[in-house]
Amino acid sequence: MARYVQKFGGTSVGSIERIRAVADKVAGFRAAGHDIVVVLSAMSGETNRLVALGNEISPRPDPREMDVLQASGEQVTIALLAMALKDRGHPARSYLGHQVPIVTNDAHMRARVERIDTERLAADLSAGVVPVIAGFQGVDPGGDVTTLGRGGSDTTAVAVAVALGVDECQIYTDVDGVYTADPRIVENAARLASVTFEEMLELASLGSKVLHPRSVEFAGKYGVSLRVLSSFEDGPGTLITTEEHKMENPVVAGIAYSRDEAKITMVGVPDVPGVASKILGPIGIANIDVDMIVQNVGADGLTDFTFTVKRSDYEQAKELLESVRTSLGARQLTGDNKIVKVSVVGVGMRSHAGVAKTMFDALAAESINIQMISTSEIKISVVIAERYLELGVRAIHSAFGLSTEPRAE
Numbered sequence: 001m002a003r004y005v006q007k008f009g010g011t012s013v014g015s016i017e018r019i020r021a022v023a024d025k026v027a028g029f030r031a032a033g034h035d036i037v038v039v040l041s042a043m044s045g046e047t048n049r050l051v052a053l054g055n056e057i058s059p060r061p062d063p064r065e066m067d068v069l070q071a072s073g074e075q076v077t078i079a080l081l082a083m084a085l086k087d088r089g090h091p092a093r094s095y096l097g098h099q100v101p102i103v104t105n106d107a108h109m110r111a112r113v114e115r116i117d118t119e120r121l122a123a124d125l126s127a128g129v130v131p132v133i134a135g136f137q138g139v140d141p142g143g144d145v146t147t148l149g150r151g152g153s154d155t156t157a158v159a160v161a162v163a164l165g166v167d168e169c170q171i172y173t174d175v176d177g178v179y180t181a182d183p184r185i186v187e188n189a190a191r192l193a194s195v196t197f198e199e200m201l202e203l204a205s206l207g208s209k210v211l212h213p214r215s216v217e218f219a220g221k222y223g224v225s226l227r228v229l230s231s232f233e234d235g236p237g238t239l240i241t242t243e244e245h246k247m248e249n250p251v252v253a254g255i256a257y258s259r260d261e262a263k264i265t266m267v268g269v270p271d272v273p274g275v276a277s278k279i280l281g282p283i284g285i286a287n288i289d290v291d292m293i294v295q296n297v298g299a300d301g302l303t304d305f306t307f308t309v310k311r312s313d314y315e316q317a318k319e320l321l322e323s324v325r326t327s328l329g330a331r332q333l334t335g336d337n338k339i340v341k342v343s344v345v346g347v348g349m350r351s352h353a354g355v356a357k358t359m360f361d362a363l364a365a366e367s368i369n370i371q372m373i374s375t376s377e378i379k380i381s382v383v384i385a386e387r388y389l390e391l392g393v394r395a396i397h398s399a400f401g402l403s404t405e406p407r408a409e
């Protein structure tokens, strides 16, 4: 007998029929003698719908109220699943974040889990009851509803798994594991039997939304076995594990991409000390995250300074920099929010040279211009025009021989 946290994502609870299928699956595990704690997302599309309502009523919706609004999606699915489980003869009880409670800090819309009280959950498990917990939401010390950021129910599942010390945290979704690239874009992407926490954290942080980055960070930190599985078909899925336990170690584990990118360039700024801090200072104060930064070699005492931000922050960042441009006497402020970031990730890069060349050659062969580059020990990211996203990802994927089919020479 084992104890599992099982998280089902939006598509997996997207209709009454799907919720019934989840109930059947959980009932099967219970009948086999396992202890199960369920964590659910809202029905697919529901959180988007709620966010759109908030944006419709207010140009800058209040974050506290956005959390109350967004958290309502998961309230529906947990109640429905608990009903379906009871109808199948398996006692179950739904829990909103504050009922557990899942205590977070008060950073609305991007709260961090600080503590989970396991008393009620443990009591349920010993009484043979299946707790069905709303993912994505928590409660701050002042009693207000918080959410963990989009995709955050994976993090709820891992946090609950850590708090209860379960055997495995299983993330059921609409794909049967983690692939070498998003299977929606690369048809012949291959499922990975295992991937290291470190690689998965990079992939997730660089845009692979199959797992919420913080869920991977948490699982790695506390050594929780984390597995991604399909809720539609049986299979081994992908185990997120430590490097020692990984079977094969290819140089590149996978390709990630992010459309949530925009770049801003200050053209013709004086090439003197302090300029970077003058440009990025107001951006930081406005709580806008900066990702890549490039400063060109100066000519005639002038230089160009480029950096990327999330697309949702693009307009605000540009507005903020207009006055900086005037005070610095810079020639021009330009920007582009039709860019994407494509990244290659693999722990094998530490010991293999030539990964960058393979990646750049693949893009050059498709005449795709690289606008920015950034590297770390186990990843290389490039910025390219959005219209080349699919082509670029497929070209890089095949250049590294990651496809399931033999590579066309």
Ligand code: ADP
Residues within 6 Å of the ligand: 008, 009, 010, 011, 012, 041, 151, 172, 173, 174, 175, 177, 178, 179, 180, 181, 182, 183, 184, 207, 208, 209, 210, 211, 254
């Ligand atoms: P859920 O609602 O179950 O949380 P998500 O939509 O958040 O599901 O995540 C699953 C999706 O992640 C898949 O449908 C797939 O398109 C996307 N995805 C992106 N990169 C990958 C990858 N490397 N492997 C598998 N899926 C990926």
Ligand code: ASP
Residues within 6 Å of the ligand: 009, 010, 041, 042, 047, 048, 073, 135, 136, 149, 150, 151, 152, 153, 154
């Ligand atoms: N329902 C939330 C979202 O769509 C959380 C999640 O699905 O993980 O972002």
Ligand code: MG
Residues within 6 Å of the ligand: 009, 151, 154, 209, 210, 211, 212
């Ligand atoms: Mg998700």
